[in-house]
Amino acid sequence: MxxxxxxxxxxxxxxxxxxxxxxxxxxxxxxxxxxxxxxxxxxxxxxxxxxxxxxxxxxxxxxxxxxxxxxxxxxxxxxxxxxxxxxxxxxxLERMDRVRAVDPINFTMAVDAGCILENVKQAAAEHECEFPLALGAQGSCQIGGNIATNAGGLNVLRHGMMRQLVLGLEVVLPDGRLWDGMSALHKDNRGYALKQLFLGSEGTLGIVTGAVLKLTPRATQARTALLGLPSLEAVIELYGLARRDCSDLLSAFELIPRRCLELAMEATPELRDPLDDAYPWYVLLEVSASGPLDLGAMLEYLLEQGMARELVLDGALASSEAQSRQLWQFRESMLEGQRRRGEHLRTDISVPISAIPAFVDEASRIVMAASPECEIIAYGHVGDGNLHFNILPPPAMPEADKRRHLHDLEAHLFEVLDGVGGSISAEHGIGRTKQAAYLARLSPVERELAEGIKALFDPDGLMNPGRILPPRH
Amino acid sequence: MxxxxxxxxxxxxxxxxxxxxxxxxxxxxxxxxxxxxxxxxxxxxxxxxxxxxxxxxxxxxxxxxxxxxxxxxxxxxxxxxxxxxxxxxxxxLERMDRVRAVDPINFTMAVDAGCILENVKQAAAEHECEFPLALGAQGSCQIGGNIATNAGGLNVLRHGMMRQLVLGLEVVLPDGRLWDGMSALHKDNRGYALKQLFLGSEGTLGIVTGAVLKLTPRATQARTALLGLPSLEAVIELYGLARRDCSDLLSAFELIPRRCLELAMEATPELRDPLDDAYPWYVLLEVSASGPLDLGAMLEYLLEQGMARELVLDGALASSEAQSRQLWQFRESMLEGQRRRGEHLRTDISVPISAIPAFVDEASRIVMAASPECEIIAYGHVGDGNLHFNILPPPAMPEADKRRHLHDLEAHLFEVLDGVGGSISAEHGIGRTKQAAYLARLSPVERELAEGIKALFDPDGLMNPGRILPPRH
The missing domain is CATH 3.30.43.10 (Uridine Diphospho-n-acetylenolpyruvylglucosamine Reductase, domain 2)
Incomplete structure (x- = not known):
């Protein structure tokens, strides 16, 4: 055979x-x-x-x-x-897990693609550097996968997505030849940006086997705050204020609705309501620095400004690392709380930051009209315009009907999203599960170019076929 | 006809x-x-x-x-x-010079490709924002050209090259169809990175007609210092220290050899030697912020550290905007001083930051051995590993021989560059004048992929033919 x-x-x-x-x-x-x-x-x-x-x-x-x-x-x-x-x-790629070299003077490190993200971060830290990509899955995900999917995560606001963190790549092409782009140069304007094509191509154009990653100085201090706000409009206005008042030191600005805080407290009973009163929206904010700056004073100034404008109604400012971890615990436990609710619609959408309040309003209205008993949980990375607008199905609905029902609600949601020029996949990619929604929105011109690129790199169509684009016949 | x-x-x-x-x-x-x-x-x-x-x-x-x-x-x-x-x-594209829209909440603006960079910066400033690309040519260069060449400049260390500053593009393809990628999304992981291909493709894949640019908060304060250092090794060590001590607020770290300071003073006689003694190397350093931080204290701390380690021997710290402009005047006048010397070899190379001292040593040795009467002027953006390693020909050489002589010296220089994995074009691109040196270093695999991309986008070979790649026959 x-x-x-x-x-x-x-x-x-x-x-x-x-x-x-x-x-x-x-x-x-x-x-x-x-x-x-x-x-x-x-x-x-x-x-x-x-x-x-x-x-x-x-x-x-x-x-x-x-x-x-x-x-x-x-x-x-x-x-x-x-x-x-x-x-x-x-x-x-799991056996290719070697850190090839760390160059703290060039702020780079060369790694095998199978290195686990956590190990990469650890190796950087041993040289007083930081590899800033931060994901929930960092204990198991591999650098090659982060590259293939142009991974995002919690630090995008400050350090960009994986695309901004990769200087060089080594790729085995679909015909078995090696493309050696393992450059450690911070600036290089020679010819077409082949490296950029591999980033985010989800393994359909070749197999990444190695990479040169960009490092930053290790942060030596951070301050975290959890703030209560009256409205989404206030959240957006506070974001603008924070970008200015915190210079380029803002490293997280996470939107959390009240319902998520409740889900977090359900999942982790030790968590106590962090502020005296309940507020419709919360922001989990972090600033960090590698040098000697007074981050506490900076954050207090921001909060004073925010309170004077009635954007911030109350807030908890962590004064120790333990307190800071406790505030971040809300972000993690709310995911667990969601998971416990069983089958639900997860989305990973993005919109212009300025469109967030109107989009959430309109999308909530449309979804609730179609399914009055469902529950909407919209949280996300405000500075990236990236929302996880998730939906829990009506509790009384038979299990067998839930998937279909959620799929219909997603279609409603995506229609509102199209109206504001949003993306159906901000950071997760297309793969197979987002393919139909992706193709439905792809212009003929862009589809032709994308198929042309796939055919150029992989004329036999054997490399991860059917992901992003349908398989060729 | x-x-x-x-x-x-x-x-x-x-x-x-x-x-x-x-x-x-x-x-x-x-x-x-x-x-x-x-x-x-x-x-x-x-x-x-x-x-x-x-x-x-x-x-x-x-x-x-x-x-x-x-x-x-x-x-x-x-x-x-x-x-x-x-x-x-x-x-x-000069008649397409309209700022289409500014969205200060999303930190974006949409512009026609023919907008002059200075006007784009001005329009951003009117909304308390900043478009951080900064070039000597900003009063005349156009955004479309900045995109086509993935422009760099003085702010790359802090804000990246043009690639990092473009969220969306509108491109007329070589067949006259429009590719509409005018997205204002900060995060979007749908399909192949077509936008990235156009960036830096020097007009060979299509004509950029519009773009959505990423803005930052406007810097409201900056501090500048000119420092005297004993060696290139000290410059590199100070750079690492500055990255750490200044957190992410370092916006310039320019290397200037003593000879450049002298050229600047020749060109602009009002300029006086900035420090009491002469030093072999100088660093022009700037930090900036949009919020209320004590940048002066931050910079003084860095200088104390640098002096304690004998990296910094002396320094002038500007205490007003006028003084800061005066320090920057050295950077500008040295270019004028160079120009006055007539025909010389301009290069735009990059190496890993950690390789700068050894590269400059070795390249200088090789060049001086080949042409003992020439003069080397190596300055650049240390944090980008980007050097303008320029050569003035022997003063006594007949004009007619200079070009050929400099061309030969360039070949020697590029050989040393190849040895450290450097690039013959860090930010200027390939165009026509760098094509021979580019092609000589291109692997067969990469050449095949690059030609395939060109043929995919421009099958008739009519779009800026012969730039980057040779014309097809």
Whole structure:
């Protein structure tokens, strides 16, 4: 059999540790953090070097086998899970987990793509530097996946998305050749921005095997505050004030509705209501610095300004790291509280910051009109215009009906989103689960260019096929 | 005649103000700031709207006429100048100079591509915002040119290059269709990064007609210092210290050798030696903030640290805006001083920051061995690893020999550069003048991908042909 010949050749090339074929061994490569589960792979390749990745890709091409590059299984759009048909080879980068070099003077480090984000951050910290990408999944997600999905997270406001944090890339192309772009240069204007194309391409144009990352000085101090506000308009006005008063030192400005605080307190009973009264909206704000500045005075000035303008009604200012962690606990526990409510609609949308209040109003009105018993939970990263406008289905609804109902509500929500020039995927990407909504909004011109790029890099259509764009026939 | 029919049709579509055909009228479209001058265009089209740009492109395609999109003539690699053969149509964006909208709450503005950078900065300032791109040519260069060349300049250390400052683009493709990517979203992970491809593509993939730019809060205070240092090693160590001690508020860290200070004082006799003694290296450093922070105390702390470690030997700290302008005057006058020396080798190279001292040593040694009477002037943006390692030819050399001699020295310099993984073009781009050096260093894989992208976007090869890549035959 053709498939058998392929697997024999691959096993020979990668060795015993390099190829998994048994059902149990492959089980952990077929589901992700979100609980999506697509199917079983043909096998799981675990190359240990860039050359082994290239050899794997060449064998796949010779034998016409589709490939699914895989990182740490924390994607949220099923972009790195094998299809149900059992015909795709998973290529896991997990054995390529070496920090190649740290250069604290150049503020860079070179890493294998399979490095876990937390380990990268740790290696940077050992050199008094910081790799600023910060995600809930940082204990398991891999740098290669962060690159493939142009990961965002909690620090985008200050340090940008993954795209801003990558100086160089090493990529095995779909034909097995190596594109060596492992540059450690901060500035380089030679020719077309190939590196940028790989960033965010979700493994459809090649397999990232290494990267040069940009570091920043390690923050040595931070201050956190949780503030109560009367309205979304006040939140947006306070954001503008904070950007100015905090210079470029604002590192988080998270929007939290009252309902989320309640969900957090349900999930973590030790949490107590942080302010004396309840407010419709809260902002979790953080400033940080690597040098000797009086961040406390800076934050107090901001709060005085905010209170004088009646934007901030009350606030808790952490005066120790422990207190700061407690305030951040609300952000984490509210996610757990949501999860406990069972099936719900998760979205990851973005709008212009100035459109947030009107969008939330209009979207809430439309959704509530369509489903008066559902519950809306809209939180997010204000400075990125990134909202997780999530919906809990009516509690009394039969389980079997919930998915369909939420899907219909999503369509309503996305229509409002289209009206303000928003995005259906701010940071999670397209993968498979967002593909229909993505394609429905894609202009013919852009679709033609995107398909042209895919065909240019992957003429055989074997590299993560069917993710972002439909498979070619 | 085919050409005549084309020009008649174009004149009809663009109107009297929209098309220049007389020799004198076209003169100012054939040379740039660097004094490069390639030839005469077939004509100069001056479309006033995106639709007129598209119509012009469609006509060019119908009549098989090559196009040269043009901004404010401040390029340094002859990328936007018409060829000598007189067969290319210049498409100047100068009449498209409208600020479409400013949204200070979203920290964005939408502009026509022909807006002059200075006017964009002014429009942002009217809304208490700042568009941070800062170039010597900002009074004449256009946003479209800044986008096409991924412009850098003085503020890259703090705010990044043009790539980091563009949220949305509107582009007329080489077939005359419009790609509408005028998004004002700060975060958007939908599909391939087409926008990034246009950025830095030097007008070879399409004509940028509009953009959504990212703004920052307007800086309300700044502090400047000019410091004397004993060695390049000390400069690099001070840079690391400054990044830490100044948190993210460091906005300039310019390296100036003693010789440049002398050139500045030659060019501007009012300038007096800024420090009591002479030092081999100087750093012009600036910090800025939009909020109420004590920048003076921050800078004094840094200088204390630098002096305690004997990195800084002396320094002048501006205590007023006038004094600050005077310190910056050295940076500007040294360029004028260089220009007065007549023909010299200008380079725009980058290396890892940690490699700067060894690179400057080695490159100087090699160049001086090859040409003991020449003079090296190496200054630049330390935080970007971007050096202008320039060479004045031996004063006694006959004028006729200078160009060839400098060209030979450049080859020696670039060889040393290759050894440290440097770039022959940090911010100026490739255009025509850097093409040979670019192609000589391009891997076959990268060349194939770059040519594939060019062919995908511009199958007829009519859009700024021969820039970056050689023309197809």
């Amino acid at each position: 053709e498939r058998d010949a392929f697997l024999v050749a691959l096993a020979e090339r990668l060795g015993e540790r390099g190829l998994l074929r048994d059902h149990d061994g492959m089980a952990r490569y077929v589901s992700d953090w979100a609980g999506d589960r697509l199917g079983m792979p043909l096998a799981v390749a675990r190359p240990a070097t860039t050359e082994e990745v290239a050899a794997t890709v060449r064998l796949c091409r010779e034998h016409d086998v589709a490939m699914v590059p895989q990182g740490g299984h924390s994607g949220l759009v099923a972009g790195a899970l094998p299809a149900a048909e059992g015909n795709e080879l998973v290529i896991s | 085919e050409r005549d029919a084309f020009l008649v049709a174009l004149a009809e579509r663009l109107g009297e103000r929209g098309l220049l055909r007389d020799h004198d009228g076209m003169a100012r479209y054939v040379s740039d700031w660097a004094g490069d001058r390639l030839g005469m265009p077939l004509a100069v089209a001056r479309p006033a709207t995106t639709e007129e740009v598209a119509a012009t492109v469609r006509l060019c395609r119908e009549h098989d006429v090559a196009m040269v999109p043009q901004g404010g003539h401040s390029g340094l690699v002859a990328g936007a100048l018409p060829a000598a053969e007189g067969n290319e149509l210049v498409i100047s």
